[in-house]
Amino acid sequence: MVRPRAQAVHGRGFGAQAATYDQVRPDYPAAAIDLAVDGWADGWAGLQVCDLGAGTGILSRELGERGSHVLAVDPDAAALEHNPADGLIGTAEDTGAETDRFDIVTVAQAWHWFDEDRAAAEISRILRPGGRLLILINQLDVRIDWVLRLSRIMHAGDVYRPQYRPRPGRGLDLIDHRLVEFATPLDGDGIVDLARTRSYWLRSNAATRSRVESNLREYLSTEHPITGAVDLPYMCLAYLLEHTAS
Structure with missing residues (x-):
């Protein structure tokens, strides 16, 4: 188990692999993104959105293309340099953004890095009343045997069960959820590069990285x-x- 302080440090290390991250990490499926505006007549157009833990901007780009005004918040300055949205160095627990500013806060591939209670309090502060929080988690589909084996070799520990439901409190109530299946094309080298973007790889020494790569290539051959x-x-x-809080 990673201790909270170490977890925060590891969560700021993805900028070192920013280019690789953008090449091999998948986009988020439209059916998952658009859950956030379900029932809103104008969709994303003109909305004020905080993309929290935005990193290199895989989701920020999608939100901007949908016509929303995006502020990307992340503690990793190197990652934010690759993000096309306006950027602000901050954390989920202390964004530095104004109170009641946003219609939607998005958290893509970052919820597990947060102190859930403190992050929920901060998200509630920066959301307008009636605003929404969208949490997106892309993960390998480990219900498939060969993918489960692959994830274990990679030490892909960011695996949530489909039954998982976030219930952070602080006036943030779960109102809907969705599981969207999809696939992304990668060759063997791309799968090895995918392992290089994992937190396990980023915090490992050279010998461990070499062993993981060797095991991956052996498995795929x-x-x-x-x-x-x-x-x-x-x-x-x-x-x-x-x-829902007033």
């Missing part, structure tokens, strides 16, 4: 051989919460 690009199965867990 003998146990589950692949040729060229394959569709790597994912599932996106999407959770929609509403700010």
Whole structure:
């Protein structure tokens, strides 16, 4: 288990692999993103959105293209340099943003890095009454045997069960959820690069990294051989919460 202080440090290390991260990490499926504006006639157009833990901007780009005004908040300055949205160095627990500023807060691939109670209090502060929080989690579809084996070799520990439901309190009530299956094409080298973007890899020494890469290449050449690009199965867990506090 990673202690909270170490967890915070590891959560700020992805900028070192920013280019690789953008190349091999998948986008978020439209059906998951648009859960946030379900029932809103104008969709994303003109909304004030805080993309929290925004990193290199995989989600920020999508939100901007939908016509929303995006502020990307992240503690990793190197990652924010790659993010096309306006950036603000801050954390989920202390964003530095104004009170009641946002219609929507999005958290993509970052919820597990947060102190949930403190982050919920901060999100409630910066959301307008009736505003929404969208949590997105892309993860390998470990319901499939060969993908489960792959994730174990990678030490992909960021795995939530589909039954998981965030219940942070602080006036944030879960109102909807969705599981979206999708796939992204990667070849063997791309899968190795994917492992290089994992927190386990980033905090490991050279010997551990070499062992993980060797085990991956062995698996993809003998146990589950692949040729060229394959569709790597994912599932996106999407959770929609509403700010109900007055």
